[in-house]
Amino acid sequence: MGLLTEGSPLTWEETKALAGHVRKHGVTQFINLFHRLKDRQGDILKWGDEVEYMIVKFDDVKREAKLSLRADDVLPKLQEKEHRDPTGVKSLWRPEYAAYMIEGTPGKPYGGLLAHFNIVEANMRRRREEAEQYLKEGEVVMSLTSFPRLGCPNFTDPPTVPTPNNGASHSLFFPDDVIFPGHPRFKTLTRNIRERRGEKVAINLPIFKDKHTPSPFKEELNDGESSRAALPDHVYMDCMGFGMGCCCLQLTFQACNINEARTLYDQLAPLCPIMLAFTAASPLYRGYVTDVDCRWNTISCSVDCRTKEERGLEPLKHCKFQIPKSRYDSIDSYLSPEGEKYNDVPVVKDEEIYEQLLQADIDPLLAQHIAHLFIRDSVSLFSERIHQDDKNDTDHFENIQSTNWQTMRFKPPPPNSSIGWRVEFRPCEAQITDFENAAIVCFVVLLTRVILSFRLNLIIPISKVDENMQKAQKRDAIRNEKFWFRKDITTEDSPTVATSCCQKTECNVYTQMTIDQIINGKDGEFPGLIPLINSYLSGMDVDADTHCTIQQYLKLIQRRASGELLTTAAWMRKFVRTHPDYKFDSVVSEKINYDLLKTLYGIQRGEISCPELLGTSTQSKTQDSIPVVLERAENGLISSCG
Numbered sequence: 249m250g251l252l253t254e255g256s257p258l259t260w261e262e263t264k265a266l267a268g269h270v271r272k273h274g275v276t277q278f279i280n281l282f283h284r285l286k287d288r289q290g291d292i293l294k295w296g297d298e299v300e301y302m303i304v305k306f307d308d309v310k311r312e313a314k315l316s317l318r319a320d321d322v323l324p325k326l327q328e329k330e331h332r333d334p335t336g337v338k339s340l341w342r343p344e345y346a347a348y349m350i351e352g353t354p355g356k357p358y359g360g361l362l363a364h365f366n367i368v369e370a371n372m373r374r375r376r377e378e379a380e381q382y383l384k385e386g387e388v389v390m391s392l393t394s395f396p397r398l399g400c401p402n403f404t405d406p407p408t409v410p411t412p413n414n415g416a417s418h419s420l421f422f423p424d425d426v427i428f429p430g431h432p433r434f435k436t437l438t439r440n441i442r443e444r445r446g447e448k449v450a451i452n453l454p455i456f457k458d459k460h461t462p463s464p465f466k467e468e469l470n471d472g473e474s475s476r477a478a479l480p481d482h483v484y485m486d487c488m489g490f491g492m493g494c495c496c497l498q499l500t501f502q503a504c505n506i507n508e509a510r511t512l513y514d515q516l517a518p519l520c521p522i523m524l525a526f527t528a529a530s531p532l533y534r535g536y537v538t539d540v541d542c543r544w545n546t547i548s549c550s551v552d553c554r555t556k557e558e559r560g561l562e563p564l565k566h567c568k569f570q571i572p573k574s575r576y577d578s579i580d581s582y583l584s585p586e587g588e589k590y591n592d593v594p595v596v597k598d599e600e601i602y603e604q605l606l607q608a609d610i611d612p613l614l615a616q617h618i619a620h621l622f623i624r625d626s627v628s629l630f631s632e633r634i635h636q637d638d639k640n641d642t643d644h645f646e647n648i649q650s651t652n653w654q655t656m657r658f659k660p661p662p663p664n665s666s667i668g669w670r671v672e673f674r675p676c677e678a679q680i681t682d683f684e685n686a687a688i689v690c691f692v693v694l695l696t697r698v699i700l701s702f703r704l705n706l707i708i709p710i711s712k713v714d715e716n717m718q719k720a721q722k723r724d725a726i727r728n729e730k731f732w733f734r735k736d737i738t739t740e741d742s743p744t745v746a747t748s749c750c751q752k753t754e755c756n757v758y759t760q761m762t763i764d765q766i767i768n769g770k771d772g773e774f775p776g777l778i779p780l781i782n783s784y785l786s787g788m789d790v791d792a793d794t795h796c797t798i799q800q801y802l803k804l805i806q807r808r809a810s811g812e813l814l815t816t817a818a819w820m821r822k823f824v825r826t827h828p829d830y831k832f833d834s835v836v837s838e839k840i841n842y843d844l845l846k847t848l849y850g851i852q853r854g855e856i857s858c859p860e861l862l863g864t865s866t867q868s869k870t871q872d873s874i875p876v877v878l879e880r881a882e883n884g885l886i887s888s889c890g
Contacts, residue, residue, distance in 0.1 A: 255630030257436040260443040263629045270626040273636060274644035275601050278618055278660070279608045281642055285661050286506055291668030294357035294502040295696075297689045299372060300495035300678060301379065301389045303348050304845060305405045308386070312838055313845040314405040315348040315395055320430040322382045323350060330355075339375045345492035347428045348404070350379060350389075357502065358693075362785075363794050365693075365801075369686035376682070388849055391678040391685065393543055393816070394494045396532035396836045396844065398422075399485060412471060415439075418448055419487035420474055421534065426489060433628055437651075438488045440627045441553040448473060451490055451549040452482035454539040456531070456723070458825070459832040483536045491550025491576070494530060494543040495678040497685055499692055500659070502668045507584075508700065509669035510614075513658050514587040515699045517579050518706045518733065519692075520655035520675040521716035522766060525725040526808065527688060529677040529816035535841075537824055537834045541817035542721040543677060548574040551653065553627055569596050569623050576653035578717045580620055582707065583613050583658060592709040595620050621652045640664070655717070680816055680848050683862065687801035694798070695777060698784045704737045708758045724818055727811045730760035735774065767809035778802055807863050814860050820844065822860075 258266070305316040326341040337355040344351050352375035358364040379389045397403045399421035408423035415424040416439040427434045442448055455465045464480040478484035503509035528541035552574035557567040564570065573580070581591045597619035605615035626647050633643050642663055649657075657672035673692060679685045698704060712732035719729045735758060761774065769776025781802065790798070807813045814822070824830055827840045836844075850856035 255632035257432045258629045258631060260440040263440060263626055264444070266629060266634060267625045269634070270629065270644045270647055271598075271601070271622050273638055274648050275604060275618065275622060276638045277636075277642045277645040279605065279610065280639050281645070281660050281663060282610060282614075283608075284663075285669075288661065288668060289505050291502055291504050293360045293504065293697075295693055296354050296357040296500055297368070297372075297685070298351055298353050298498045298500070299375065299391055299685060300344055300349055300351045300497075301376070302392050302395060302495060303350070303379075303383065303387055304390050304392070304395075304849075305384075305387045306842070306846065306849075311842045313842045315346075315398070315403060315426070316384075316387050316405050317347040317408070317426060318384070318387070319343065319347050319350050319428060322379065323430065325382045326350070326378060338371065339378060341379075343428050343430055344495075345428060345434050346489060347426055348395075349428070349493070349495065352379070357500075362788060362790055362798070365690045366794055366797050368689055369682050372682040372685055390845070390849060390852065391497075391680065392495060392529075392845075392848070393677040394530035394533060394546075396820075397535045397838070397841045398493060398533070399487075399490060400535040416442075417487040417489065418442065419489070420469060420471055421485065422487040422489040422493075426493070434492075436628045437551075441488060441551055444553040444555070444625065444627060446555055448477070448486045449488060449550055449552055450477035451485040451546055452477075452479040453485075453533055453546065455481050455483055456537040456539045456821070456834050457481070458537070458834050461832075461834040465834070483533050483538055485534055485546070485550070488550045490533070491543070491547030494547060496543070496674070497527070497676040497678050497688060499673040499676075499689060500670055501673070501693075501696055502670045504668075506669045509658065509671050510583040511586070512696060512699070513579075513656050513671045514582040514584045515704065515706050516671065516673055516692075516696070517582065517656050518708050518713055518716075519695065520578065520673070521713065521720040522731060522733075522763060523673075523688070523692065524675040524677070524717070525720035525729065525731075525763060526767075526805075526815070527675075527677040527679060528720075528726065528818070529679060529820075531723070531817040531821045532824070532836050535836050537821060537836060539723050540721045541723055541725060541815065544675070544717065544721055547653070548576045551576045553625075568598075571596055571623060575624050575651060578655045578714055580710065581613070581616055582710070583617055585613075586705060587707045588613060590707050590709045592711050593714065596623055598622050617658065622648055624648055624652060627651055677816070680852050681854075681862065682852075684804065684816075687804045690798065690801045691781075691805050694781045694784070698777075698780050701784055702738065702780065704780070706734055706737050708732055708734050712758060723821075724815075726763050726809070726815055726818075730762055731766065732758050733761045733766050733774075734758050738775075764810045768806055778806055804863065813863050816861065819858075819861050820848075823847065 303316040303318055305314045323341055323343055329337045330340055339355050340353045342351045354371050376389050404426055408425040410419050410421055410423045412418055412420050416435040417424055427438060466480050469475045469478060474486055501512060503512055524542055524544060530543045531538055531541050554571050555567055556562045557564050558571045560570050581595050595616055597616055601622050602615050602619035605618055636643055640663055655675050659670040659672060661667050661669060676688055716731045719725055719731060722729060765774055767777050769779050823844055824836055824840055829837055829839050847856060851858045
């Protein structure tokens with residue numbers, strides 16, 4: 249969630265009363281920022297990754313794995329170097345929603361050199377090593393997307409107890425003590441989202457129906473509100489923490505100018521569901537095996553602050569809009585001229601704000617985007633930041649912008665900063681190993697280079713992207729589902745790797761393909777993203793070390809896309825279902841959870857071989873001294889894959 253604004257949080261009623269104030273000044277701040285920076289040119293193509301981690305504590309005597317609530321102890325120690333020398337650190341650390349979570353990023357962004365791919369994995373491993381310096385006996389850092397027994401009795405260390413009748417969440421399962429205590433923003437968001445909605449959030453994931461799973465599957469919840477909200481044959485969760493307590497892998501790209509940023513935003517949007525399915529890593533929730541593989545809908549529901557009126561369950565009376573999606577969801581409109589005709593879903597927007605933006609000489613596509621973001625209320629406001637200088641501050645704009653959690657985020661430069669126009673790529677689930685996370689990062693970064701260099705066009709109708717987002721979360725979607733994708737992604741300026749389509753009409757611009765076909769290609773019909781990457785690389789002067797690094801990563805991508813390697817989600821489900829203690833009743837017991845996480849930790853460290861997940865790729869770097877490898881890589885930008 250980034251750096252946090254210090255201050256005293258307002259109650260929901262106080263925040264609600266200031267919603268108009270925040271919107272009014274937020275829009276003015278954006279207009280001022282836009283006109284000051286719209287002509288900015290020549291920024292370097294920089295990029296960086298964010299990995300979220302969980303602190304897990306193993307009790308090898310009791311054979312239990314818990315979430316350790318020590319982020320507030322560990323973070324200040326991790327941030328000491330940054331406070332002393334912000335420009336000299338190799339990694340940066342930030343708090344996240346839960347008291348067991350920390351977020352790590354490179355100390356500075358990577359640049360335009362292909363050789364930078366050699367240091368991504370080593371930097372990720374250095375982050376883990378840094379964090380592990382401050383852990384206690386039995387504690388480890390893991391890049392798990394979801395903790396399998398989150399919300400089960402006794403899932404934390406130290407033990408915590410839910411408070412269903414008071415506190416921020418009123419959850420039956422997720423104690424308020426599990427929310428990060430180091431800043432009031434997180435509990436404030438939890439409370440205000442619930443109060444704005446008028447009831448607890450409701451998350452229902454379909455249960456995986458195994459041989460002995462009760463049918464119908466229905467829990468006794470002993471709470472009227474929860475009993476009404478819980479669906480039969482679904483795992484029910486009732487708190488923001490079940491979504492925001494998940495970990496992910498995100499990337500941010502700096503573009504040369506605003507137009508390039510808009511192009512990247514649009515071209516990457518259709519890739520979001522593809523990469524969500526590709527990185528699927530979260531089939532286990534609240535101690536059950538579910539029939540989904542990804543976190544996305546869980547988080548979407550966990551922060552869904554829409555009222556019944558806004559959800560279309562009651563006629564509009566007190567609210568201004570019916571809003572089809574949660575504030576955490578896929579994008580609703582493209583921003584570039586190429587994408588405009590594919591905005592086939594009506595965009596709910598504040599018409600007054602839209603007209604204000606048009607009057608301020610902001611083009612209709614960008615004006616629509618901002619006016620759509622600003623249909624949301626602020627859900628977290630601090631007393632010290634109510635009154636601002638709209639010419640120099642952007643806190644009110646960022647208040648709304650940063651709580652629209654979408655698959656892509658279009659990010660204006662911060663005021664008085666050397667940072668340029670950026671886009672954030674947000675769908676990927678966290679992978680177990682640094683090798684996998686680095687492979688995904690480098691693959692997506694290479695795609696951005698190919699998109700810009702070859703002037704690819706991946707845009708399909710927004711409605712099809714929405715459809716793909718739901719398909720992506722299904723069990724084993726990478727093998728079983730077909731996704732809408734553009735048939736001919738090349739333009740007149742692209743290399744002739746792909747066969748050109750016949751004269752294009754709307755009916756033949758896109759078709760359904762498997763992820764294998766999208767990534768690896770389909771003979772004579774579609775070139776495949778990796779062949780296009782290799783075509784791009786063949787025209788570059790790539791040294792042997794960098795070529796070795798990139799090809800290791802691309803091999804992993806190719807083999808997982810083909811179905812030869814399992815996703816993390818498929819591997820975890822298989823592990824549970826083949827565990828000797830599993831009773832084929834969809835239950836992930838304490839013992840199964842311990843063995844699963846112990847095995848994943850062994851894989852993470854390179855101590856357990858897992859060809860089903862990683863193939864024959866050796867994590868040879870794991871056994872090297874991380875500082876030595878990283879120093880060699882950063883000084884010479886060389887890989888250690890040889």
